[in-house]
Amino acid sequence: MEPINELVVGHNVWLSSVVRSSLPDSFIWFVQDSNGAIWKLDLSFTNMAADPECLFSFHSGAIQGLDVSKKSHLMATTTLDRSVRVFDFVANRELITTRFNQGGTALGWAPPMVNQSGGLLVTGFEDGVVRLLELYNPQRLQGAAERSPETDAQLRLRQAFKPHNAPVSAVAYDRSGEILATGSSDCTVWFFTVGEWYNPIGYIHVPGPVKALDWSPNSHSESRLLILCHSGHVVEVYSPDPGAQESSKTFKLHNLPRRSFRFKSIKSRIKREEEVKRRQAAKEKKMKERAERFKEIREEGIVFLEEEEEEEKKELPPICFPNPPSPVCCGFYSQPGQFWLSMGGFDAGFLYHCKLSEDQDEDPLQRQDEPFAFRHISDADDNPICSMTFR
Numbered sequence: 001m002e003p004i005n006e007l008v009v010g011h012n013v014w015l016s017s018v019v020r021s022s023l024p025d026s027f028i029w030f031v032q033d034s035n036g037a038i039w040k041l042d043l044s045f046t047n048m049a050a051d052p053e054c055l056f057s058f059h060s061g062a063i064q065g066l067d068v069s070k071k072s073h074l075m076a077t078t079t080l081d082r083s084v085r086v087f088d089f090v091a092n093r094e095l096i097t098t099r100f101n102q103g104g105t106a107l108g109w110a111p112p113m114v115n116q117s118g119g120l121l122v123t124g125f126e127d128g129v130v131r132l133l134e135l136y137n138p139q140r141l142q143g144a145a146e147r148s149p150e151t152d153a154q155l156r157l158r159q160a161f162k163p164h165n166a167p168v169s170a171v172a173y174d175r176s177g178e179i180l181a182t183g184s185s186d187c188t189v190w191f192f193t194v195g196e197w198y199n200p201i202g203y204i205h206v207p208g209p210v211k212a213l214d215w216s217p218n219s220h221s222e223s224r225l226l227i228l229c230h231s232g233h234v235v236e237v238y239s240p241d242p243g244a245q246e247s248s249k250t251f252k253l254h255n256l257p258r259r260s261f262r263f264k265s266i267k268s269r270i271k272r273e274e275e276v277k278r279r280q281a282a283k284e285k286k287m288k289e290r291a292e293r294f295k296e297i298r299e300e301g302i303v304f305l306e307e308e309e310e311e312e313k314k315e316l317p318p319i320c321f322p323n324p325p326s327p328v329c330c331g332f333y334s335q336p337g338q339f340w341l342s343m344g345g346f347d348a349g350f351l352y353h354c355k356l357s358e359d360q361d362e363d364p365l366q367r368q369d370e371p372f373a374f375r376h377i378s379d380a381d382d383n384p385i386c387s388m389t390f391r
Contacts, residue, residue, distance in 0.1 A: 005045045009052045012099075013037070036060035036081055057097065059083065065107030071118025074135075078104025084123055084155060086135060096135075096153040102127045105167040106182075113177035114194055120158070122180065124168025130182055132158040132198065159198055163190040172213040174223055174239055181225055183210030189227055191253075193242045201240050202253040207233040207260070207364050211328050220336050232325040233364065234261040234339070236356055259337075259356045262367035263328070267347045268320045270374065275317055322346035329386045341371070348384035351375040 009015065014034040018041075021028040027044035038056040042049040060081045068075045073090040080103030086095045106124035114120065119135035136154035164184035171182050173194065179201070180192045187209055191201040208231030216224045223239040237258045326345035333339050334353065341352045352371035377385065 005043075007041065007043065007045075007052070009033075009039055009041065010054075013039070030055075034060055036083070057094065059085065064103070064105045065123070067107055067109040067121075069109050069118050070112055076107055076109060076121050078107045078123055080104070080126065084121070084133065086153065086155070096155060098133070098155040100125065100131075102129065106169055106171050108171040108173070111173055111177055114173060121155070122171045124171055124182060124184075126167040127162070128164035128166055128168060128184060128186070129160060129162045130164075130168055130171070131160045134158045161192075161198065161200075163192075163200065163203065164188060166209075169210050170213040172215055172225075174215045174225070175218050176223070179239060179242070181213050181215070183213050183227065185209035185230075187229075189213070189225075189237075190251075191240050200251055201242055202251040202256075204237060204253050204256055204258075206235050207231060207262075212330055214332050214339075216333055216336070220333070222336075226331070226333060226339055228328045228331045228341070230327050232263040232328055232343075234263070234328070234331070234341070234354070234356075235259070235364070236261075236337075259360055260364035260367060261354060261356050261369045262364065263325065263341060263343065263347075263352070263354070264368040264370045265321050265326060265347050266352075266370055266374070267350065268317060270350070272317050272319060329384050330388055332388060332390070342385040342388070344384045344386075349377055349381040351377060351385070 009031065012035055015031055016034045017032040019030050020026065021030070027042055027049075029041045029043055031039040031041055033039055036058050037054050040053040040055050042051075059077065059079045061079050063077050063079055065078045066075065073088060074095070075087045075089050076084065077087070078084045082101065082103050083097050083099045084104055084107070085097045087093070088095055102125040104123055105126050108122045109118075110120035110122060112118055115134075121133040121135065123131050123133055125131070133155045134157075136156055163182055164186050166184050166186035168182055168184050171180065173180055178194050180194055180198060181189055182192070183189045183206075187206055188203050189206060189210060190203040192198045193201060206227050206229055208229030210227060211230045212228040214226040214228070216222065216226070225237050225239065227235040227237065229235070235258055237256050240253055240256055322345060326343045326347035329342045329344045329348075331339050331341040337356045339354055341354055342348075343350070343352065351374065353373035353375075354369065354371045357369060
């Protein structure tokens with residue numbers, strides 16, 4: 001079959017579905033673009049036919065990084081569709097979209113102490129590159145709700161560097177805004193000095209792919225970084241000295257003090273203890289009901305006794321440990337040396353309160369550390385908490 005006509009919609013457009021307008025005798029079609037758009041097409045193929053019009057533009061795929069400006073009502077997001085977008089969530093509209101040659105995997109808005117204008121974004125990409133993007137004239141954009149749909153907003157590249165060999169998974173400024181830490185699935189964390197130009201301090205290896213980074217808050221006496229690994233390992237390190245390079249041949253920080261934690265599942269034990277309590281409560285309730293009815297019908301006392309014995313013979317839930325271990329979803333400091341973890345997989349459904357042991361002689365890869373407390377989260381066994389933020 002030979003085509004009669006052809007229409008080029010645009011570059012980087014992946015058409016996946018077309019629907020004709022419901023108006024009778026209409027040549028208008030609406031097209032879904034898997035790259036994140038809805039298009040309006042005039043397929044009359046006449047001299048008066050309108051050019052393709054993009055009605056809606058949005059991310060395709062899951063959001064990989066999101067943060068909100070602390071200076072204005074602006075929000076930035078990035079995904080593997082290779083775009084970084086800035087939104088005005090008060091005006092309910094997108095300000096700007098910038099595309100790159102790699103998908104975005106992490107994003108953070110620099111705090112005001114780092115950038116007074118409030119327009120600096122730190123973005124990580126799947127090829128290990130970190131880009132500092134500056135939003136052009138963000139102070140004017142704070143009044144964007146009163147502006148026309150056309151805006152002069154721009155994301156300008158301020159600096160780019162490649163510290164990692166795998167996707168960047170986390171970025172975080174320390175509490176003083178003097179150091180930037182970046183983590184990756186290549187099991188490394190890099191530290192950079194913050195200024196007009198970001199310079200590397202050094203890096204460390206951690207036991208697993210980095211899931212999240214959490215600097216200690218101002219309430220803690222010392223500045224430390226909590227590194228959460230997808231594998232269930234947690235590492236705490238002191239904030240490095242900007243002049244800590246041990247030699248000019250390598251940036252590896254060999255002597256940076258650290259403490260390690262490796263999550264050991266306690267969910268099956270929690271479930272077992274809950275079942276014991278449930279059976280005990282059910283037993284006490286049956287005994288009370290039997291005593292009340294025994295006064296009326298003595299013969300039924302034997303029947304109730306047999307049912308109770310059958311309940312007691314049922315096996316309790318077994319104690320088991322997931323293999324492979326449950327992944328870490330997120331976490332945060334509670335007080336010095338202690339932190340909360342949200343786990344995925346088998347151990348979902350709880351927040352676990354954990355403590356870094358003073359005994360750090362054991363190999364971090366062989367450690368087994370149990371949480372000392374927990375909080376049950378309703379309806380979270382199949383939907384673990386993946387992000388928590390405090391403002």
